[in-house]
Amino acid sequence: MSAVLGLNFHHDTSVCLIVDGRIHAAEEERWSGIKHNRTTHKGILTSPAHALDWCLRTAGITADDIDQVWTPSMRPTSRNGSWEATERAELAAMLPEALGKRLQLISHHTAHVLAGYLLSGEEHAAGLVIDAGGSALGPDIASSRERITGYDLRPDSIDRVHQVAPAIAPGPSGPERTHPSLGHFYRNLALRVIPPGNEAEGSMMALAAFGDPDRYYKELRELVHLGEDGLVRIAAPWGSYAPDTPLLIGDAVWTARSADSKSLDARADLAAAAQRVFAEAVVHVARHLRRLTAARTLVFSGGCALNSHLNGTLAEQSGFENLFVAPAPHDAGTAVGAALYAWNYVLGQPMLPTPEDADWGPLPGPLPTTALADGYRTVSGLGDRLVPAVAALLADHHVVGWVRGGMEFGPRALGHRSILAHPGEAATKTRLNALKQRADFRPLAPLVLAEEADAWFLGDADPFMNRVVRARHCKSDRMPAVIHHDGTARLQTVSRGHSGVRPLLEEFHRLTGVPVLLNTSLNFKGTPILRTAEQAIAATIELGLDALAVEDTLVLAPHVRIDTALSASTGTDSK
Template sequence: MSTNIIGISAHYHDSACCLIQDGVLKAAVQEERFTRKKNDPDLPKKAFMYCLKEGGIGMADIDCIAYYEDSRKKLSRQLWSGIQGLTSQQIMDIQPLRVEESIRKDLGFNGLIKVYEHHQSHAASSFFYSDFKESAILTVDGVGEWATTSYGTGKDAALEIFEEVEFPNSIGLLYSTLTSFLGFSVNSGEYKVMGLAPYGRPVFADKIWQMIRLTEKGQYELDMQYYNFLKGARMYSDLLAQLLGIPPRRKDTDILAVHKDIAKSLQVVLEEILISKAQYLHDVTGSENLCMAGGVALNCVANGKILKHTSFKNMFVQPAAGDAGCSLGAAALAYADITGKRIAKTENHVYLGPSYSNDSIRKVLQSTSLVFSDFESREDELLQHIAQKIADGKVIGWFHGRMEFGPRSLGARSILADPRGAQMRDRINAMVKKREAFRPFAPAILSEETSKHFDLDHDSPFMLETCDVISHLDLPAITHVDRSARVQTVHKETNPRFYKLLQAFQKITGCPILLNTSFNIKDEPIICSPEEAVVCFVTTDIDCLVVEDFFIDAEGNDLSLLEMINQNLVRAVEFELNPDVYTFI
């Protein structure tokens, strides 16, 4: 009989579900990909059903459901914070018994439920899925129950957290506070600040250092006079505007030089804090290995600086470092508790979501008036055709295999283009992604070609580290203003079709690199299904769509009328968490 462990993160933001079967991670997916509600916090019912289907199991086969945080401890922090003005629904949401009741009632599960603390789940999501037999572990986020930063160690099937920084002191909330001050949405706009930073100068660093003070060991303290998040209405106080000498930027207004300077200053301060505290962790543990998780670990610029400027020699960052990844950690902890064993070594990829057969895709396309070409059993011909289109300057919507788990598109649900095109970045930002012009794009490169084009001497399969561009090729579409890039190294073992496409493009152009960005538009989740791929294709400026073995060209198709799309292919109602304050509820 197999051992089946379900991991769940929910009721906060970015809910997700995973399945560990006989110690092997079989499936993982965020609920937002099914509901189309970005950062959907609800119990991941659809993701749960997908995991059961992918594992070929029923409810009676589940040995345990592992939940990612302790609701009772979280409630104590919420009550301490004295959050005011709660609605009746929010009051219900923070009841500590709600989690178990919802799993029992909404999922229909009557078996064993194990609960782990938020930062335990984060730490486990990194260490147990790394290749390290032992490692130091650093978790940094906004807040869990009480912990905001934690320091730990992992060895074999054991994990220990030996020190924590507690709320309201939080590096993540420092970053989110200035994210909000700069006019971006909290919980989702922090990566925009990271992308904006290279355009500025660190002239506000001294002022930002007044907002936080480093103390002994792994500790630090926020100067709470500059923050207002305890009241639950907004992140910053009026004193922050006085400190910085400018009013808060309103959303969707012009981004000025001073805003770029604040972003740069914040990034510099964040990097200095993380380097200092990571070095402390190394000094205490003596480990050469570092595992990182938590939302702050998605700051790929800081990750590269930590590895470069501390005594750690090796680093693993959980690809789904935010709360979605906690489902993986909780499940791995439960597996260790039940079996006494560590989960099996994972394959070095995150293709853990749904896939779709050619037959099902053909039916979708036939339900529209789209003219398409069928390349089934002709993969080489298809890839050659796509590579030539990209070389000719076309933007490609690419849909292949199982969907990625986590926030990055890594060659399963991607938009692809030629990185050498001088106008390509502006075109995709404006006409396809419909997002801010300053936002950079990432390169995907054949793994064996990496060191010829980027200052990177190790694999980076998950786009979680930036490095300098050193290529002899001119690559304006993927080179940021500071000459950096967030690289994805592509391996034939983990994504053979994407690897072959890069080879085909290299054969035509001499360039082993493609621009790779997520297959979605601004403020929407990454696409999951063929239907969503078609909708995104016809409502953007994407030139060609590839869905498994089917090729659709905008030329020769009238994309002006959405009536061509079957009524089943409609978008869900837009949904967004409160953009002005971190999700404490």
């Protein structure tokens, strides 16, 4: 038996365990209930204890059985050069002794890129990682971190071929660094466009579709310099985290505290300009990597790879023939990259197959035995009849929670902990955004049978909802609930290898002629995707969903009718 462990101790705390080629992975937030489970405000790290315990238990092994333990480095530099030993000791102390003594460090950006490359199925690829910031570049380069990193990737080598470093300029008291973080640049703009209490970056990407980028583009573009050989320079302080600095654009002062004082039109225009400038910078670096590596495929990862609109642009304009975005490109995915590094490069094991699903997490567990509130009732023991029953409810425009199989790893529901609906009525989007307390301008995503995708959408999507594509005009009126203002959709393709939602989507297609379902995460505003059957039932009642499917059981709202023969033959418990 071979077993390797990858850990991420920082925000989006996570664990990935690979045993004999099988991935078990989970994020600590699904137990803590704290979205992006992270270090405390005092900088104290948190251990992914629940996720680690689950991974070991479900694999049926102990800490003593693990061959390799790796984690990305994220601590600041130290003047005495002991930063690596200090960080390793600090992290090892948070683990069982058998794991702590084996713990080794890998660069944050290398863990990011390997989480994509080693699952891509590609022999040779260029790798690009862009985020707010990664590992320290070295003990002798104070306060400098990975921000934009390029790789030439092969089965026997990981070659870092591009690194955008800070610009050094004279300051009042000595040299000052201007940091080139496109992640911080985008976040800084989002904080000034989206009022507090909302997911800033994702909301700004959605709002950009309503704006005119030309209104603020020229002024915003002057903040970002793109030079030869993939150089990126960002005017201070916008390449660093600057939540309090006023931004003067368009004869107005923009601050994080005053975002809701600006008109929606103005905010949409600034969002559109920010999205354009951001995308131009990423494409600029990608084109340099294409020339540098001569690779046909680009693997993109890091927090900025969550920007699905950017990914669509990158696929079209980067010059690469193929784009592969890591299944979990955010920081939780670094645990996957660390584990895969140990599996492939240290143990010399063959690359794992490219996944068609990311159901690497826990099963939902049993339904609660206590009586349901508010007249909800259960229909249990449906077995093979569950899928036809749920498809009929969806065809009748009911909104249904869907909890089947292992939980998705990553920030997006992929058909295992989802809320599903018919895409054919625009009012459904309005209803769901209201239930989940989301801004009405935010779109909801479609999932589609993979073999039908080309007939309904233009452009290549993926199984992990990482890329925006354009809807075919002739099909848009059949799925208005999932088409954004600009005619695009963040599409998930569902292949025959998907264990959770594929049979339901096939049956819905048979009933309606539409191979598309609306899909959004089963959670509340500001909370992680819900993990257990018990949590799912509570959410169904509180959100006012019409029904919930948990494995082979249906939970029905009082107003929902189900076929009498089906109810009688399976047994209905009214509670």
